[in-house]
Amino acid sequence: MRWLALPLLLLAAPALAQTGTAPLATAGQPRIEAGLGAGGGWLPDYPAAEQNHLQGLAFPYLIYRGEILRSDDQGVRGRFYNSDAIGLDLSFSGAFPSSSDDNRAREGMADLDWQGEVGPALRLTLWRDPATRQRLNLELPVRAVFSSDLTSVSYRGLTASPELAYERLDLFRPGGRFRIGAGPLFATGRLMDYFYRVGPEDVRPGRPEYDAEAGYLGTRVQFSYRMPLTERLSLVAGGRVEAFHGATNEASPLFRDKWNTSVALGFAWSFFQSQARVSSTASPFD
Structure with a gap:
């Protein structure tokens, strides 16, 4: 399961196309942008897998900077409440599918499908330091997980992933955005069955x-950096290190490695930017 690359490329990468000017420029940012993005990564097949595979994706994208619904630097989200101190969003994430034919531990088992x-x-x-455009957040997401083979959708359970995250804007150049976060995953x-259960039909x-069983899945440290190359072209890079020591399902025969490492790289080209702009008085992190 490629938990890093799909959010990075499908959700965060659409925001790559923000212009190279400072986020609080007088005119503000375009309310709507559209473009093309592509990228790939070297990614573990699922949590605690012993194998990584290359995975890539090319896609059109749409950025919308609305008051409630947004698709921007932080992915696709619905903003129920937002202030300098507290925010409440409806957040989205996802993962690439993984073929069991390419994984020794899961050989002969059902594939892991697209996940959202x-x-x-x-x-x-x-x-928060407005002068240097830095902040430190405690983020507390709880999400329902679904899988799909593109013909049907199945509910797979819930995750909770509290994370302490540091962000800095305009790092190295105007428009640059760096983020690093760390925290456990439950x-x-x-969902644990989806990754680690071995049924009677799959015994070998x-x-x-x-x-x-439900419980502690692991701990991860993840980072990303978005850098505008021109007013229309931007680059994003990211990585993740995950540790599974003490995980609830260490005894599963599908639990094969206590460390996973992921890296991903993508770019985006913005071919349309609306004349309508968002308010220039908004927080630089919005």
């Missing part, structure tokens, strides 16, 4: 039957 997440995310800003039994030598 949606749910509320509470943000508490613990520290999941319900249904070295792969005994196993029923997964």
Whole structure:
């Protein structure tokens, strides 16, 4: 499961096309932008997998900077409440599919399908420095997870992933945005089963039957950096290190590595920017 690259490329990458000018320029930012993006990454097949694979994607994108619904630097989100100290969003995330034919531990088992997440995310800003455009947040998302083979959709449970995140704007050049975050990940039994359960039909030598349990999935440190190259072209890079020591389902035969590493790189080209602009008095982090 490619938990890093899909949010980075499908959700965060649309915001790559923000112009190279400072976010609080007098005219403000375009309310609507459209463009093309592409990228890829070297990514683990699922949490605690022992194998990584290359995964890539090219896609059209749309940025909308509305009062409630936004698709921007922080992904696709619905803003229920937002202030300098507290924010409440409806957040989205997702993951690429993974073929069991390409994974030794899951050989002969069902593939892991496309996955999507949606749910509320509470943000508490613990520290902010407007002069240097920095802030430290405690982010508390809870999301429902769904999977799809593009013919049907299945509910897979819930995740909770509290994260302490540092952000800095205009790093190295105007319009640059750096973020690094760390925190644990917890999941319900249904999602743990999706990753780690081995049913009677999937038992093989070295792969005994196993029923997964809800609880602690692992801890991750992740970072991303978005850099505008021109007013229309931008680059995004990201990475993640995950540790699974003490995870609830270490005993699963599908639990194969206590460390996972992911890297991803993408770019976006904005071919349309609306004449309508958002308010220049908005927070630079919005």
